[in-house]
Amino acid sequence: MSKNNSGHSRKMQRRQNIVGYAFAAPWILGFLIFTLYPMCSSLYYSFTSYNTLQAPRWVGFRNYRIMFTSDPLFWKCIWNTVYYAGLSVPLGIVAGVLIALLLNQKVRGMRFFRTIFYLPTVVSSVAVSLLWMWILEPNFGLLNTFLKKIGITGPGWLTDPAWSKNSLILMSLWTVGGGMLIYLAALQDVPDSLYEAATIDGANAFKKFFKITLPMITPTLFYNLITGVIGGLQVFSQAFIMTNGGPSYSTYFYGYHLYNKAFTEYQMGYASALAWVLLIITLLLSLVILKTSNKWVYYEGK
Amino acid sequence: MKTRKKIISLLLAGTLLLSTILTGCGSGDTSTDTGTAGTTSDSATNAGSDAADASSGEKVTITYWHIFPEGDEFKPVHDELIRRFNESQDQVYVEDLGISFFDFLDKMNTAIPAGTGPDVAFYDLGESLHRAEAGAIVDLTPYIERDNFDMSQFYPWTEEFGTYEGHWYGLPFAGGGRILVYNKDMFVEAGLDPEQPPKTLDELEEYADKLTKLDENGEIEVLGFHPSLGNVSIRDYVLNRGGSFFDENSTPTINSTINLETLEWYVRMTNKYGLKQVQSLQAASSTTGIDPFLAGYVAMEVNVDDFYKKLSESDVNYGVALVPGVNEGENATQGSSFDLEIFDHGDQAKIDAAWEFIKFMTSVESQQYWASENKWPSTNQRAMESSEEFQNDPVWQVILQSLEQTKVIKYERTVPNWWNLLVAEVETAQSEQKTPEQALEDAQSVIEIAIENNKALESE
Numbered sequence: 001m002s003k004n005n006s007g008h009s010r011k012m013q014r015r016q017n018i019v020g021y022a023f024a025a026p027w028i029l030g031f032l033i034f035t036l037y038p039m040c041s042s043l044y045y046s047f048t049s050y051n052t053l054q055a056p057r058w059v060g061f062r063n064y065r066i067m068f069t070s071d072p073l074f075w076k077c078i079w080n081t082v083y084y085a086g087l088s089v090p091l092g093i094v095a096g097v098l099i100a101l102l103l104n105q106k107v108r109g110m111r112f113f114r115t116i117f118y119l120p121t122v123v124s125s126v127a128v129s130l131l132w133m134w135i136l137e138p139n140f141g142l143l144n145t146f147l148k149k150i151g152i153t154g155p156g157w158l159t160d161p162a163w164s165k166n167s168l169i170l171m172s173l174w175t176v177g178g179g180m181l182i183y184l185a186a187l188q189d190v191p192d193s194l195y196e197a198a199t200i201d202g203a204n205a206f207k208k209f210f211k212i213t214l215p216m217i218t219p220t221l222f223y224n225l226i227t228g229v230i231g232g233l234q235v236f237s238q239a240f241i242m243t244n245g246g247p248s249y250s251t252y253f254y255g256y257h258l259y260n261k262a263f264t265e266y267q268m269g270y271a272s273a274l275a276w277v278l279l280i281i282t283l284l285l286s287l288v289i290l291k292t293s294n295k296w297v298y299y300e301g302k
Numbered sequence: 303m304k305t306r307k308k309i310i311s312l313l314l315a316g317t318l319l320l321s322t323i324l325t326g327c328g329s330g331d332t333s334t335d336t337g338t339a340g341t342t343s344d345s346a347t348n349a350g351s352d353a354a355d356a357s358s359g360e361k362v363t364i365t366y367w368h369i370f371p372e373g374d375e376f377k378p379v380h381d382e383l384i385r386r387f388n389e390s391q392d393q394v395y396v397e398d399l400g401i402s403f404f405d406f407l408d409k410m411n412t413a414i415p416a417g418t419g420p421d422v423a424f425y426d427l428g429e430s431l432h433r434a435e436a437g438a439i440v441d442l443t444p445y446i447e448r449d450n451f452d453m454s455q456f457y458p459w460t461e462e463f464g465t466y467e468g469h470w471y472g473l474p475f476a477g478g479g480r481i482l483v484y485n486k487d488m489f490v491e492a493g494l495d496p497e498q499p500p501k502t503l504d505e506l507e508e509y510a511d512k513l514t515k516l517d518e519n520g521e522i523e524v525l526g527f528h529p530s531l532g533n534v535s536i537r538d539y540v541l542n543r544g545g546s547f548f549d550e551n552s553t554p555t556i557n558s559t560i561n562l563e564t565l566e567w568y569v570r571m572t573n574k575y576g577l578k579q580v581q582s583l584q585a586a587s588s589t590t591g592i593d594p595f596l597a598g599y600v601a602m603e604v605n606v607d608d609f610y611k612k613l614s615e616s617d618v619n620y621g622v623a624l625v626p627g628v629n630e631g632e633n634a635t636q637g638s639s640f641d642l643e644i645f646d647h648g649d650q651a652k653i654d655a656a657w658e659f660i661k662f663m664t665s666v667e668s669q670q671y672w673a674s675e676n677k678w679p680s681t682n683q684r685a686m687e688s689s690e691e692f693q694n695d696p697v698w699q700v701i702l703q704s705l706e707q708t709k710v711i712k713y714e715r716t717v718p719n720w721w722n723l724l725v726a727e728v729e730t731a732q733s734e735q736k737t738p739e740q741a742l743e744d745a746q747s748v749i750e751i752a753i754e755n756n757k758a759l760e761s762e
Contacts, residue, residue, distance in 0.1 A: 049759045052411055052415050062758060070751055138582050140582065246729055248735060
């Protein structure tokens with residue numbers, strides 16, 4: 001190409017860049033104003049004592065020091081959150097994969113079932129929480145009424161501290177449809193030729209699942225694991241609506257502690273510090289999952 | 303109730319934002335169409351100009367935010383008071399905005415630091431200190447002294463928890479203590495005299511046993527009494543026994559003997575008929591918003607004075623009595639009071655105008671009208687005791703007696719959230735995970751730690 005031409009294309013390139021950024025501007029502005037700026041200011045606030053009525057006052061690392069050395073609720077909510085995420089994420093993945101396997105069968109009316117299983121995901125978490133409050137109601141709730149019919153006295157699902165966290169975990173399976181949809185897509189991407197070959201070699205269904213299906217959907221599992229862990233650590237609304245963090249702090253999650261500090265005690269500085277610690281924990285966990293992923297995630301064509 | 307509030311507030315968060323804007327415009331209209339006051343000069347009245355200047359024809363417009371939005375059952379009476387003020391003089395015009403109770407605090411908490419808050423707000427007297435400390439609200443003491451405004455017209459206990467070093471930061475509005483309500487028909491059915499409500503805690507328990515009805519499966523059909531159904535907390539029972547949670551130096555006294563005795567009684571009464579039964583009643587009433595007493599699930603419950611309005615509108619054959627104590631004649635419960643506070647936006651003319659407005663709103667006449675129409679007691683003692691209507695009404699008589707015995711809990715600036723910390727431990731005792739003694743010891747230490755932490759954050 002001639003020199004003249006390349007100069008022209010550079011100019012064109014620049015113009016295209018400008019147009020591209022102009023189109024992306026609404027998002028970029030939104031990101032800068034509503035995400036980056038609040039994040040940076042919360043980092044600043046985390047080093048201050050700030051009660052929203054008066055100007056923030058610089059206190060250095062005091063918020064962080066108090067958090068790790070003398071806030072008994074901090075460790076309690078960390079434990080509750082780890083317990084919740086540690087159980088609900090794996091359970092959600094197993095349940096999601098199982099349902100996806102079932103819904104991957106070639107049966108008449110399958111679309112209907114897929115819709116049914118996905119439907120709960122669409123319902124707002126507030127409505128779901130309300131519904132489950134009635135299902136888990138100890139005396140005349142659906143679950144305990146059913147258990148009574150088969151001769152079991154059900155526990156106070158949400159009112160007994162020994163059960164409350166487990167009840168919320170059980171409830172979290174309600175929204176497993178979102179993950180299921182992604183697994184379903186992954187399952188349908190597994191080439192039939194692999195199964196055919198395995199059938200010819202005499203592999204049974206179990207072998208096929210563990211040797212073909214599971215490895216082929218590991219990239220999806222990996223994605224859902226990461227998003228699941230991030231979501232699990234941020235669990236809040238169920239506890240806020242259904243249990244108020246109780247009974248006796250058994251459902252007092254990290255997000256609840258943060259909310260309490262910020263909006264009932266007006267300790268914005270401390271709450272910001274909590275938010276940053278959660279961010280760091282989330283980053284670390286994601287990093288661990290990422291680092292170990294090359295051991296168990298299989299990418300086709302690699 | 304709490305859960306329901308939260309759910310509603312979450313669900314409607316978005317819509318309410320919109321509707322507050324709409325009612326904001328709407329309520330302005332409703333105020334103006336009642337009088338010719340509609341020709342308001344805008345807030346162009348210069349900063350620093352005196353209220354006296356306003357007499358030259360310039361009208362001062364002030365904004366007033368409160369918790370009675372469109373559709374609220376107490377709103378018409380409240381509106382009428384504002385209208386009366388606007389008509390009573392031609393120097394100040396009040397523009398009001400009713401915000402749902404669920405959103406009020408959130409709105410105020412974002413508006414105050416941003417400087418976009420109202421000139422006058424309907425708030426909680428007990429926590430005025432928090433805003434006073436931050437310099438957000440006006441010290442009313444100079445105005446009280448200037449006008450010789452008689453603060454003794456309010457119940458003495460409002461001064462006990464509403465002032466800081468002798469200074470007032472809000473004028474008490476409506477409030478009240480607590481009363482025992484009981485179902486007379488159930489009393490008759492159980493062979494009790496409906497005109498003789500229980501006078502001591504022992505009697506209360508004895509009556510409760512008689513009033514409790516089980517169905518053929520042994521499930522509770524009617525609960526005689528439960529210490530936490532209604533609108534009541536362990537705070538009331540502690541105050542009733544003469545206990546406290548902090549001494550005068552703000553040192554926590556959570557694990558005192560009186561508190562332990564109270565908690566032991568509280569846990570025993572809670573678990574008498576099984577915690578699960580009661581929890582299901584509580585869950586049902588908090589999700590449906592139907593009071594268990596009005597629904598006929600409990601024969602006796604402790605509720606706030608302003609429950610009178612709901613009682614009077616129900617078809618329950620009810621009686622009211624003072625909340626029983628260990629000994630006859632000890633009937634104290636926790637009192638609370640709303641108040642009107644003035645926010646300082648640097649415009650003296652508005653502060654002066656606001657002062658005239660809140661004086662009008664808390665006056666004997668206004669408060670009598672409020673209490674009589676809304677059946678919600680005023681904390682203006684003179685208003686309550688000088689009314690013939692209240693003297694001749696047996697229910698009001700009981701409420702008046704309860705207001706005299708009311709005790710208050712002061713705002714603890716070193717640990718404002720102490721109650722949340724305590725209640726979690728009370729729950730562990732109720733579910734019998736801990737002994738009452740252990741629960742109070744743990745609450746004491748958790749609150750002590752919180753005080754330490756807060757002090758560490760505040761120190762330079």
